[in-house]
Amino acid sequence: STTCTPSGPPMSQETFEYLWNTLGEVTQEGGYTNITSKESIDYAFSEAEDETSISVEKYRITSNDSISDLLNPIIGQTTTASSMSPDSQTNIIGSSASSPYNDTITSPPPYSPHTSMQSPIPSVPSNTDYPGDYGFTISFSQPSKETKSTTWTYSESLKKLYVRMATTCPIRFKCLRQPPQGCVIRAMPIFMKPEHVQEPVKRCPNHATSKEHNENHPAPTHLCRCEHKLAKFVEDPYTSRQSVLIPHEIPQAGSEWVTNLFQFMCLGSCVGGPNRRPIQIVLTLEKDNQVLGRRAVEVRICACPGRDRKADEKAALPPRKQSPKKGQKVNIINEITTVTPGGKKRKAEDEPFTLSVRGRENYEILCRLRDSLELSSMVPQNQIDVYKQKQLDTNRQWLSMILARENKNKLMKKVKRPQHRPGIKSRT
Incomplete structure (x- = not known):
């Protein structure tokens, strides 16, 4: 102005x-x-x-x-x-004239539909155990009788929880030092494999829309539930991850653990839900969306927890070296005894044997058999073939002669049979 x-x-x-x-x-x-x-x-x-x-x-x-x-x-x-600025004298960037823009050229920020949204939960939650400054930890008290029909069981060697669908599983919480007031415990399921970790874990459409276990429940699509009166079911608007929040409580007198009952509302094999992808439950101690402690446990939701636990523990054992069996020695001996050199076989063929027999007639028959066998061994093979062919021809000739003779006899019998004339009775 x-x-x-x-x-x-x-x-x-x-x-x-x-x-x-x-x-x-x-x-x-x-x-x-x-x-x-x-x-x-x-x-x-x-x-x-x-x-x-x-x-x-x-x-x-x-x-x-x-x-x-x-x-x-x-x-x-x-x-x-x-x-367009007042009192401007030039249009060149970087001049000495006053300008509301900087001299350096900066590229625009990348477009994102969630630029204005902020979430307390990261897109890829961490599953690393972190006790924190307050010594946050969890444990599972084993059932009194572990059988194949048990509703849940925990494997210490595999660090894995096996639980039946829609049954209560007690999880115990403890802090070595008292955390600040207002802390909460968040239970959130995640996929374990890197190719699936960015997807939120939800129930399959079949179980989420059925009336069973869903009547008057505020979160029918949540996989993880907690039977706490102050439980709050949360779905993050940015990552769509579902979790349940419960208040952190002080252990009762005479106990060091706080037990909460959790339920898992879908099978691990359900299509549209876990779909046979391994999952973990990340349990975090939080205060104003700040993580103070973290524990993660792998969960397998199945129909028979006891059977699946034994099968997985057996498969995880290292393979044992097989010791040699006694039967192998017998097989080796059999193989050795069955192999005989050709020289011994020739000696056995030339070796004479003596046979005792009673009766002169039997002795003469055996002598004829002996002579015929020895003579046949001395005759060449081509002569034997010629002899066999002659025998076949002779047999054929004999058969034809026999058939012709039988046919001739039949005709003669027909000719000699008397013919009965009409009106003449035969005498009896």
Whole structure:
């Protein structure tokens, strides 16, 4: 703004009206003058005081048709804003003229639909055990009778909880030092594998929409529940992760643990829910969304916790070296005795044997068999084949002769049979 005090007499009324009417027009050079005021602008002239004050702001409007402005919109925006600033004398970035923008060019922040949203829960929650300054810890008291039909069981070697669906499982909490008042315990299920850890864990649609275990319940889609009167079920609007909050309580007189009953409302094999993906329950001690302690335990929700625990513990054992069995020695001996050299076999064929028999007739029959066997062993194989073929031909000839003789006998019998004439009775 500029304050003008004329040294001479004031201008005439016609000159002032002409100048006043041309203030809102744009000149050929691009000049434009605008007069702004919060109140209505009136020109007043007083004879007592021969002076007046006018606030004038001058702007220059220019067109940004350069290629650099089209390629880089940030420079174009900065140049336009610099040219529209009051009393600007240049459009070059980084000049000595006053400008509300910095000389350095910064890129715009990346677009995110959740820029204005803040969540106390990170997108990938930590599952590292952290007792904190107050020694936060959890434990599981084993059931009195661990059988295959037990509703829940905990494996110390695997650090894994096996629990049946929709049954209560007691979890005990303890702090070595008293935490500040107003602390809460958050139980939140997460997936264990890196490819699934960013997905929130929820119940499958089948169990979430059924009437069983859902009547008058405020959170039918939550996988983890707690049977506490002050339990609060929370779903984060940023990560969509579901959790249950319960107040931290002081142990009763004579005990060092605080027990709370939890339920898990979906099987680990449900499609649309866990879908056979291993899950963990992250239990954190918090105060005003600040984690003071953390414990994580793997959970398997199944129909038979005792059976699955024994199977997993057996599979986790290291393989044992198999000791040699006694049966292997017997097999080796059998293999050795079955293999005989060819020399011994030839000696056994040439070795003579003596056979005792009673009766002269039997002895002669055996002698004929002996002679025929010895002679057959001396005859070449081709002669044996020729002999066999002759025997076959001879047998065929004998068979044909026998058949022809039988047919001839049948015909002769038919011819010799007497024919009965009509009217003549045979004598009896």
